[in-house]
Amino acid sequence: MRNSWADSVENVATDNVGPSGGTGASASTRRSSYVPPHLRNKPIAAEPLAPSQGGPPGNDRLGFNGPTSGSRWGGSRPDYGRQGGYSGGGRSGGGWGGRGGGWSREREVNPFGNDADVDLEQSFDQENTGINFDAYEDIPVETSGENVPPPVNTFAEIDLGEAVNLNIRRCKYVKPTPVQRYAIPISLAGRDLMACAQTGSGKTAAFCFPIISGIMRGSFPQRPRGVRTVFPLALILSPTRELSMQIHEEAKKFSYETGVRVVVAYGGAPINQQLRELERGVDILVATPGRLVDLLERAKVSLQMIRYLALDEADRMLDMGFEPQIRRIVEQMDMPPPGERQTMLFSATFPKEIQRLASDFLANYIFLAVGRVGSSTDLIVQRVEFVHDGDKRSHLMDLLHAQMANGVHGKHALTLVFVETKKGADALEHWLCINGFPATAIHGDRTQQEREQALRTFKRGDTPILVATDVAARGLDIPHVSHVINFDLPNDIDDYVHRIGRTGRAGKTGLATAFFNEGNLSMSKPLADLMQEANQEVPEWLTRYASRSYGGRNRRAGGGRFGGRDFRRDSSYNRSGVGVNYYDGGNSSGGYGNYSGGYGPGVTSAWD
């Protein structure tokens, strides 16, 4: 049902974010044969498997047994340096028929919906991708580290395999985003990676594609069977339940009909259903830390077969609240150490002290910084207004009324309002509702059902205003958020960066308004600096506050147009200062000669 205001914004917000993830759709009927998991990696017999052959016994749910060999991708890649990695390329003639396969005989739900294959033959124009590639022109990129693999320009250049390539087309991805262009070759080369890139710039695909293709072509020892413990090959951790769900949804699209199984586990939901999913088999586990620790303690999951570890929103995962849990998972359970697994850390912000912590998890890693696509660029118009606490509600009301008067609201113009506390979120939601604004709220004191419901009605536009705590600050991809209001400013500039990154997604423009008052003095300088960097109009009064330099504990991760800079380059972490050349400013060649593994000479001792 469309009404006039919806029509009026239709032209403004015409993003198209690919196919919706329909559920209940039947699997493609084209799939005529099935290669069971326990045969997929068998040495290849002379004849390909007949459609009717094989099929696991009903209780064969731990898959991938038997000696492994066989890669459909026989060609060898240039070796970019990792010794003893898991990139099992080089063999030829193997394969499992390119028809997918899987852990159980049940049909895999088509995450693309019924009609996904219909237009596969059409040529894709950029209108369909949901990503405005023009916005990616001239994105500045920095890489550092030893022997950095060169970026690619097209998916065709990347050897991800037929099945993944098909999913890329189903996703209507025309060409890789900047972070994908750099991160995928790095990851395919088996290298560890620390990457700064705004979510919404294709980060999830950047770490999922290499993991999926690596699992498909890799050879792994037989996973124990007959026990209630499952042994995933890849672990993806994220700081919130909703973000884990979102990663899971995406990963299922990327792995459709590849035979690679993705399972999600998070708290607030009944554990039994998650356990059942796990017991049906799992290659890639997406999880929040708390629930994963629970599963590990119950010995339902073992990490001893982990070959890929990805931390999304890695700086959050390593900050005070999360660090002990993450260390426990990564260092104190049965996960293979750095060097024996491949580790990828992604975040839009990477403060140096967090980089230092993170380097414990990495071996000879490459640092990658992709200029922000969605936050401190001109894609987001940032405004700051001086509003006393007592005036915030009426000021918010003014903003919302003004929006409505301009026709900027409705299904395609959602407003996300960030507050500091859970109580504050409830209070503001209630106040908005009794004042006639269709609002809902999401925060950690609501039940998981309520949280998911809130996100759903917000996305659908049924409640086009969402009041949120920082639970919604990171990573969530909510199309059509046209306005982010920082009703309460966060205490940390990086949190601000993540919050406003909920708008201006995938190359589209957005508006971010912040309410500033005496309670936010410590934010004046970092906020003014950030806005300045982003060519935003900085109000004169904010510059005045900033020049008085309050607080000062608010670090900017890096300068200029980047979300961060390799802390190994910072001389304060490098006492010796002797010609350590980690850094190649032009992302091209040369300049790695002095790097000798680990963190490099003079660096390891810098903080111990």
Add this chain to the structure above:
DNA sequence: TTACACT
């Protein structure tokens, strides 16, 4: 000090 992360 808050928020997030398991029953």
